[in-house]
Every structure is written in C-alpha cells, then in structure tokens.
Amino acid sequence: MGTLGRKIMVVDDNQDFVDFIRKILESKDFRVSVALDGKTAIEKALFDIPELVLLDLKLPDIPGEEVLKRIKEIDKDIAVIVITGYGGEQVAVDMMRKGAVDFLSKPIDYEVLISSMKNGLEIRDAQIEDRRFDRYPSLERFFPFLAHEIRNPLHAISGALAIIQRRSDLKDEILAQSIKIINEEVRHLNEFVQECLNFVRPPDAVRFIGVEINEVISVVMNVILHMLESESKKIRVVTDITPHLPLVYANYEELKQVFLNIVKNAYEAMPDGGELTIKACLRPDSQKDIEITFIDNGTGIKKENLNKLFNPFFTTKVRGTGLGLAVCRRIIVERYHGKIHVESIENKGTTVKV
C-alpha cells in the first residue's frame, strides 16, 4: 500500500517530538498536519478530516481519551494510533477498546511507527470497502420496494396529466410545452426505475441456450438503428466476425443486453459521427473462448474515470443512469465467469473487450 499523500495528523504537546515525526513522515510522502493540544486537534480534524491520527494520550487541555472519542465522532473511519509515555500501556489497551487501532510507547521506533501506520490505513481502507459491499445486498432488497413507491405516484401523475391535457387549450404554447416536459420527465423517471430493477433482478438461469454471437450482434445493431436513429446516420459500422464460431451457452436476452449497452455507449460517445468496429474471434490461445471487441473513435474516457466505469450509478452523462456497464459486468463476470475490459484514450476513442 502506498503512503503517498495520505493525510496524517500528529497530536502531541512536545514540539521537538512533533517536528521529528513530521520530518520522518514527510520524507515518506505523507501529508502531515500538527496539533499541540486537544482542542486544536478537534478543530483541525473537523476542518480537514485526516485519514490517520497519531494521538499522544497526555495533552495539556483535554484528556487523550476524550480527544479519541471526539475524533471518532467526527468520522469513525479515522484510524487513531495512541502514543503513550513509559508505563502508559494499560490505558492504551483500554483505548483500543474505545476504537484506537494500535498503540505505541515512547521512545518510538521509526520502523515500527511506519508499519503500524500502514496497518492502520489498511484497516481503514478495508472498513470503507466493506461498507460499500454491505450496502449492495441491502440495495437489492430495498430497491423493489422503493421502485414500487416511486412508480405508483408516477402513474398517478401521468393519469392526472392526461386529464389536464385533454381538458386544456393546447393552442396555448407555454402550457403545451410544460405538459410535454412533465411527460418526458415522468417517462425518464419510469425508465430509470426500470433500469434499476433490471440491475437488481436475480439471474434467470432457466433460459440458457446455445447462442450464436453473430446473430446477437446483428440483432443488437438493428435495435440500435431504431433506438438511436439520428446518430446511426453518422456512424459507420465495420464488422469482422469469424464465421462458424462455437455457440455460447448463455441467456440470449442477457447477452443482447450486454452488447446493447456497449454499442449504445459507443454511439453516445460519437455524437458527431465516427466509426465503430466490432470484431469477434476465437482467442488465439483457446479453442472455445470467444473474444468480442468493440472499438469506437469517440470522446474516449478521462484517465481518472477509468476505474469507476463499472461502479453502479457512475455516469458522466446528463441523462445517464450509470448502470449500463455495471449490468455488463454483472452478467459477463459474475454470471458467466467471463471477462470485460475497457481501454480508452481521451479524445481518441474506446475499446471494450468481452
């Protein structure tokens, strides 16, 4: 694990000790802030939340124990390593029960300090990561309920709007436009809810059949032609599909959904036209693994976004749901044990390999 740029706060009333620790940590590329008493520590932590705190137990104003408690209240993910003078170990153990990740006794060994800090940061990262996954299954349980609660009023709004539409004078330009906007927004919300439901729906294992990749791709291109009619006029599609590829044992609809999401993204990345190449072949080192590649010369993806693409709800589009690639991964990786991979250069284009 890198230490580069991680935010550390050192809390100790001994200026020499603080200066010494700061020098060591900065040489390891930590970002270090300092507080010489408890009150300052709490204020600073509130203002700019550190990832890890080195906390001396004996402070001039507030007991270390209280500082620990307050820091944990600010953000329970802040890793706190307690530092004690000689003989303070018993208290330190007690502090670990109260949420500290480790304790060190003075004089401090530099290597022990660094390794304890790395460990503390790792625990912190793991806790944050765990919570992300914790939320996942509960989202699945919760969403159908939420969807129901959203859709019912949406239906009511649509119904009421239809009545307004019928009974009002649609020659009134502003009124007609407003009704159109409400209609579109309601439709968008309905679609959003549907996409979320598709995302959390459990796999349908019954409908596994031998699927011809060639056929799925041509069906997908047909759907796209209707779905993105105006874009389709400006985009040249080149296909290079090895004939007689082995059948893929899969759910046809799911595969279709995967390719549709990928092609749709490619089209959306080429609003002013461009070229999409779709290749399918056997992987060179395999007799049965098929590799399907989609290459576009659209907007490409910013480097800092590359690792977020598959996160549910990650989107850079005004009207995006951010579920397209998350669904692809779910189907390809989690259900079919395949691989999906995106490479991209901003302003050059994107390649998606399945």
Ligand SMILES: Nc1ncnc2c1ncn2[C@@H]1O[C@H](COP(=O)(O)OP(=O)(O)OP(=O)(O)O)[C@@H](O)[C@H]1O
């Ligand atoms: N071919 C591509 N070219 C450029 N950016 C892409 C491409 N494919 C994906 N992206 C980026 O990845 C993000 C996530 O894609 P994803 O399909 O998951 O969601 P979305 O397209 O934003 O919304 P949705 O598919 O739910 O309508 C997009 O918002 C876009 O920034």
Ligand SMILES: [Mg+2]
């Ligand atoms: Mg998409």
